[in-house]
Amino acid sequence: MTLSGNIAIAGVYEHPTRWAPDKSDYQIMGESARGALEDCGLGIDDVDGLFAAGMGMGVMGVVTLAEYLDLKPRYLDGTNIGGSSFVAHVNHAAGAIHAGLCDVALILYGSTAASQAMAIGTGGRGGQDAHASFISPYGLTTVGSYALVAQRHMHEYGTRPEQLAEIAVTMRKHASLNPAAKMRNEISVADVLESRVISDPLHLLDCCIISDGGGAIVVTSAERARDLAKPRVLLRGCGEAVCHQETGAPDLLTIAARQSSEQAFRMSGLTQDDVDVAAIYDSFTITLLVTLENLGFCKPGEGGAFVEGGRIGLGGALPVNPDGGGLSSNHPGMRGIFLVIEAARQLRGECGPRQVEGAQVGLVHGTGGTLGVAHSGATLLLTGD
Amino acid sequence: MAEIEHPKPFADWETRAYWEGCGRGEIVLQRCGACSKVQHRPRALCASCLSGDIEHFVASGRGQVYTFTVTLQNNAPGFREACPYVLAYVELEEGPRLLTNVVGCAPDAVSIGMPVVADFTAPDRDLAVPRFRPA
Numbered sequence: 001m002t003l004s005g006n007i008a009i010a011g012v013y014e015h016p017t018r019w020a021p022d023k024s025d026y027q028i029m030g031e032s033a034r035g036a037l038e039d040c041g042l043g044i045d046d047v048d049g050l051f052a053a054g055m056g057m058g059v060m061g062v063v064t065l066a067e068y069l070d071l072k073p074r075y076l077d078g079t080n081i082g083g084s085s086f087v088a089h090v091n092h093a094a095g096a097i098h099a100g101l102c103d104v105a106l107i108l109y110g111s112t113a114a115s116q117a118m119a120i121g122t123g124g125r126g127g128q129d130a131h132a133s134f135i136s137p138y139g140l141t142t143v144g145s146y147a148l149v150a151q152r153h154m155h156e157y158g159t160r161p162e163q164l165a166e167i168a169v170t171m172r173k174h175a176s177l178n179p180a181a182k183m184r185n186e187i188s189v190a191d192v193l194e195s196r197v198i199s200d201p202l203h204l205l206d207c208c209i210i211s212d213g214g215g216a217i218v219v220t221s222a223e224r225a226r227d228l229a230k231p232r233v234l235l236r237g238c239g240e241a242v243c244h245q246e247t248g249a250p251d252l253l254t255i256a257a258r259q260s261s262e263q264a265f266r267m268s269g270l271t272q273d274d275v276d277v278a279a280i281y282d283s284f285t286i287t288l289l290v291t292l293e294n295l296g297f298c299k300p301g302e303g304g305a306f307v308e309g310g311r312i313g314l315g316g317a318l319p320v321n322p323d324g325g326g327l328s329s330n331h332p333g334m335r336g337i338f339l340v341i342e343a344a345r346q347l348r349g350e351c352g353p354r355q356v357e358g359a360q361v362g363l364v365h366g367t368g369g370t371l372g373v374a375h376s377g378a379t380l381l382l383t384g385d
Numbered sequence: 386m387a388e389i390e391h392p393k394p395f396a397d398w399e400t401r402a403y404w405e406g407c408g409r410g411e412i413v414l415q416r417c418g419a420c421s422k423v424q425h426r427p428r429a430l431c432a433s434c435l436s437g438d439i440e441h442f443v444a445s446g447r448g449q450v451y452t453f454t455v456t457l458q459n460n461a462p463g464f465r466e467a468c469p470y471v472l473a474y475v476e477l478e479e480g481p482r483l484l485t486n487v488v489g490c491a492p493d494a495v496s497i498g499m500p501v502v503a504d505f506t507a508p509d510r511d512l513a514v515p516r517f518r519p520a
Contacts, residue, residue, distance in 0.1 A: 133394040133404075134426050137514045138486050139456060139464040144472050147454035155452070155497045199472075200455040247424035247432045248481025250474070252452060373484070 004267050007094040008225035009233040009382065011040025011218035012341040018182040018211040018330055021115035025054055026068045028110030028214035033069065036216035041229035042104060047218075049075035049102030051093060053085035055111060055118075055333045065108065075102035081242070082368020083281060086217070086337035087378035091238040093219040103220060107340075110214030111332035118210065118333065135373065143207055143284070145372030147199035149252045150286040154201060156253065157301035161201055163308060164285040165192035168205050168327050170313045171282060175324025177314075177354040182211050183328040206285040208326035208335075215337040217344075233344045233362075237268030237381040244374035256377025257294035257365055264363075264379040265296070272296050275381075276359040277346045278318055279339035281367040282325040288312075291365055292320075295379070314354060322346060322354040336366035340380065347384040360384050389470060389486065390463035394512050402441045403427045407513040410505050412444040414479055425481035446503035447520060448477040455492040471495050475517050489518030 013035030015028055023031075029052065037044060050073040052062045062078035065071075075096050081088055086107055093105035128136065153159045169189055175181035187205060195204040225232040241259035244250070265271065272295070280295075282288040289303040297318060298306040306312075312320040323329045323342045330338060343362035345351055362382040369375035396404040403426075406413030415424050417431035418438030430437050453473035459465055471487040473495070487495050488504060501517035 128392050128395050130395055130397040130400050131426075133392075133396070133400070135484055137389070137391040137394060138472055138484055138516075139389055139391070139459050139461070139467065139470055140472060140484065141456065141459050143458070144454050144456050147456075148452045148472065148474060151454055151497065152452035196457070197455075198458045200457070202454075245426075245482075245484075247422065248426070248483070250482060252474075 003094055003098045004236050005234055006222045007097055007235040008220060008222040009090070009217060009235070009340065009344045010220050010225040010228045011036040011042065011230065012344045013039055013216045014180070014338060014341045015110070015214040016180050017213055019115055020112055020212040023112065025056055025110040025112060026065065029065060029108040030069060032110060032214045032216035033106060033108055036106070036218050039230060040218050042218060044069065044071070046104045047071060047106045048073050049093060049096055049105035051077045051089040051105060051107040052109065053078060053080035053334065054109060055113065073102065075105070081376035083283070083334040084336045084366030084368035084376050084378040085334060087340060087364055087366035087380060088240050090217065090219055090235065090340055090380055091240060091378060094235050094238060097219065097221055103224065105219040107217040107219065107337065108214070109334060109337040111334065112212045113333040114210045114212045140373065141199060142370055143202055144199040145370035146284040146286050147202045148372040149290060150201050152252050153286065153290065157304065159289070159304035161193055162189055163304035164206055164289065165189040167282070167285040167288050167307050167312070168192045170310070171321055171325045171327035173313060174322050174354060175328035178323050178329055181324040181329040182209055202284060202286065208283050208331040209328065211330040211332050213330045213332040215341050217337065217340055231348050232385040233347045234383050234385060235380060236270060236383055237264035237266070238379065239263030239267070240376065240378045242376045252372060253290060253300065255290055255294045255371055256367070256375055257291045257379065260377045260379040261295045261365065264381050268381040270361060270381055274361045275318065275363045276361050277322065277343065277356040278320045278363045279343040280320055280365045281335060281339060282321060282327050283331070283367065285327070287367060287371060288320065290371070291367065295363065295365060314356065319356045322351060322356060336368070336378070339364045339366055343382055347382055349384070387466040389467040391514065394514060396512060399429050400427050404512040406443065407505055407515050408511045412446050412477065412503050412515060413441050414444045414481060415439050415441055423480050425483065444477055444479045448475045448501055448517070450487065450495060450497050450499045450501060451476040451482050452497060453487060453495050473517070475501055483515070486516045487518070488516045
């Protein structure tokens with residue numbers, strides 16, 4: 001029996017908070033667990049696989065989380081490969097369930113990045129070990145790392161700042177339809193270009209927001225999910241990959257999404273043309289643009305033209321991040337879990353004014369780390385039931 | 386623009402030859418004795434063939450800008466005061482691309498493909514940090 005089509009996302013929950021100075025990361029995870037289990041009609045006693053990653057959880061975070069929830073699962077996975085971790089957790093949970101190592105996997109994230117005033121994008125002075133010493137003297141910020149990619153993309157392909165700005169404008173338009181989104185006032189291309197430059201060529205409005213938040217996903221077998229409360233969302237294909245500086249010759253425009261999506265598409269038997277809605281990590285406008293190219297929705301260098309004319313907006317050929325993405329809805333440090341949640345809810349047809357009409361096939365792609373130095377990627381292909 | 390006041394490099398036994406080379410004003414790279422692959426960053430074995438037969442050699446110090454960004458905001462002390470500064474990848478003549486800064490010219494004078502040459506901060510006893518300036 002193949003894995004493809006036999007694993008289901010049964011329950012999801014996005015914590016509504018965007019600002020939670022009165023909550024701990026673990027509290028947000030606990031409340032999200034409650035939400036996702038209620039969503040599918042399971043109880044905490046049904047959970048026998050626990051998956052989590054976080055920015056402040058420490059090396060044994062998933063063990064601390066198990067203690068917080070008084071859980072004794074028979075499968076633990078604390079994989080942390082950056083913001084894509086939760087997309088990878090779905091992949092790992094699928095493998096574990098398929099192999100009989102657990103039956104009900106609970107994937108959790110919670111963070112108070114905003115209320116703790118983490119300067120995620122522009123705060124890095126770097127560590128002082130032998131590895132970090134090749135980076136820390138130079139003032140690399142997260143924004144700077146992505147700006148290196150954007151500058152190279154503009155040089156090789158003539159990509160224009162207006163094209164990057166259109167991505168931010170589209171995400172904000174989507175967020176205006178999402179009552180939970182943090183930034184809901186619509187913006188124009190001029191607003192993006194007139195916002196201050198953080199790291200050339202990226203402006204403030206090319207960068208994701210910083211919020212608090214969290215979420216949860218319940219994964220089980222397609223068979224078990226059949227009798228649960230909500231329509232099943234079936235996993236059709238998945239893949240992971242990593243890209244880094246190699247031995248000194250990084251190609252900044254070929255990213256992990258290339259490899260991870262090739263496997264996911266192959267496994268699923270689906271093609272790019274089949275995809276009705278996509279949830280793609282948008283830490284920065286350039287992240288989304290190069291990811292679209294590497295996922296095969298357009299050729300390398302064509303991303304700028306691809307995002308023009310409303311193609312990635314609601315009503316366009318490939319609606320991306322109807323929730324408003326990290327650029328406008330929420331970004332509590334690591335965002336991958338929300339990609340899975342939004343894609344699942346779109347395929348269940350429950351997204352109200354931001355619903356992609358008749359969405360049957362969804363693609364999720366998470367990026368973790370920084371594109372300019374080292375990063376991971378994880379892709380899922382999902383279908384409605 | 387103030388000079389970047391940056392953390393001093395930490396050299397362990399795998400990376401010491403590189404940082405000591407910088408202290409002498411040289412870019413030191415590694416070549417595999419088994420497969421001839423040039424690699425950076427330095428490590429104890431060849432990442433291509435896993436051979437432990439690693440030799441060091443002095444590179445030319447010349448290269449060109451592969452990509453760059455003018456950083457206008459970095460809230461970390463030491464960098465905040467130095468904004469705007471140029472963060473870049475420089476592709477060396479020998480192949481490897483180094484994350485670095487371009488100094489010695491106005492930030493808006495930097496462009497991709499620009500020829501540059503290594504420029505070292507004042508050595509702190511044995512070690513120094515390589516940056517690049519227009520050739």
